[in-house]
Amino acid sequence: MWVKSNELSPGCVLLRDVKGKSQRPLIPKNTVITEEHITVLHKFLIETVDVSPKKASGEAWRNDNKKTEQSAQSAQPATSFERHYHYIVHQYKKMFVKWQNGAGVDITEVRALFLPILEKMEEVNKFVFKLHQYAKKEDYLYHHHIAMAILAAYVAYKSGYPKGEWLQIGLGALLSDCGMARISPEIIHNKSTLSEAEMEEIKKHPTYSYRLTKNLPILKLEIKQAIIQHHERLDGSGYPLGLTEGKINRYARIIAVCDTYHAMTSERWYQQKQSPFQVIEVLQKEQFSKLDPETIQSFIQIMTHFSIGTRVRLSNQKLAEIVFTDHHKPTRPMVRLDENKQIIALDNHPQLFIEELL
Template sequence: MKISAIDRAVARTEELFQIIRLKGQIPIMEIRADVLPLIQEATEDASVFPLLTALQTKNDYLYRHSVAVSAIATLIGRWMGLPDNESAMLTVGALLHNAGKMRIPEAILNKEGPLDQEEFDLLKKHTVIGYELLEKTVGLSKRSALIALQHHEREDGTGYPLRLPGSQIDPLSKITAVADVFHAITSHRVYRNAAPFHQMIGNIYNGSLGRFDYPIVHTFTKRLMNAMVGSEVTLTDSRRGRIVLVNPADPTVPLVQVGSEFIDLSREPEVNMVAVYG
């Protein structure tokens, strides 16, 4: 994976999103020509964590987040075995999942701190605004547009804007929701620090019941944890070891080797990983 592909995609996304802000139009031809090929290039490499590192935000959260969600969703879709036509809808829809935010006042988007309720209610309208922008764009599928509308919906019906149950949420939107949350909570923001990858993998997996589609979360978690096999870890009791095997039933509690001892974290609930290296 060429890290420069991500940076170039982010820079071009920032330029093109200004058209959305100023004109209320999606420059879909330019996006397909200039941005989507870079995302495809970046996700063709099998090295997951260099990609995730490249996707970490700098001073460009809104635009890098859009590229990151598209890249992560594309990977999940590939791991889920999506056909090429659905994968293409997913990549572009995930890139534009926050397009509606470009029509939200910048004072709210750039606020240094949590939003108050009135501001948050206004921000939530980005889902409907984004859907309306994408739905009227020639050359974009209805399913890509639904991603903008539904990426904050949840399986248990507690999401927004329509409080849809899981049975009424498009599968592409479900994939984007997982990618969106994962990148958001592993990114540095003005008002909080990023959480470690391994910690957030566990948090998403263990907190997914009722909120996110379980097969999607399980596939995503298993793939990320498999990428950690061989990595050194520090456990809660300060011992150092390395991950040697991922538990297929619960990928967040792998088998860890410490010296000549093998520790099955699924059988020792009082022992957890506190750091993963490499």
């Protein structure tokens, strides 16, 4: 009988091979399912499997997870993308701890965990402006690595890069911060502003990331270069090499913008989160000194492609809908207020901005 993978429990017996997208068997038939097998099925997004009506113990199979699942869904409704995203963050945290304990980067494990969500690019399109909302300051580090990587792949995808390239860019962005695992936990989980000495330690993480990934054959050389370059800036003020404009590769420039954007829009112990629209305006100002102008322009166009009628919450907490957008000032559209139907141009109200999309 066919059963959803999230309804499985240890002791179920497979009647058929479970195959991945490559058609290679992931789990052979006659396997007695364990918790580890269930985790593998979730990682590879296997929705249903064929199991025996009886468990290995002889007892009849029943869906023990149904009530728990229904309870969880009623308590906190979430989309499939949101569930998948939080699952990845949870598993990535475990992976990161292994790196902290001295393990190397298992690129097969990283790909198996991360690439499936990148295959949902059209679904990502609906949630890309909400990624910063998922991050909590307690687990910011892990959310940041995953969200930044999704953003980088998404920007490359919308910019017309071939699939093989935007997948690599996503992987590169994710692994660009894996070197944080080589920094003292007391520093990376510091709840206050970093000291100068602590900041110098943090600045070593691109080098550590490069060392952890330089021998991975799956990653292109240009991606490995982007890993060590993603904190370089056009004016030479970045780290760890102090490179200037002509020496920073195109992938690093994409990762740098996505890294900066997500960091500024997320809640951290020592920094309040900012509205994505405010951050985009900051990026516009930085495009001629530190970050790549072409990449920023692409990022802004991609992130502010709103349709007329999009619902928003303003910084004064009033609700409105977008009625007109000037492509020269995409963060400052004209909106119609819900309360009195008044139309206002945000460009004429510099202290007022869009807090979030609804």
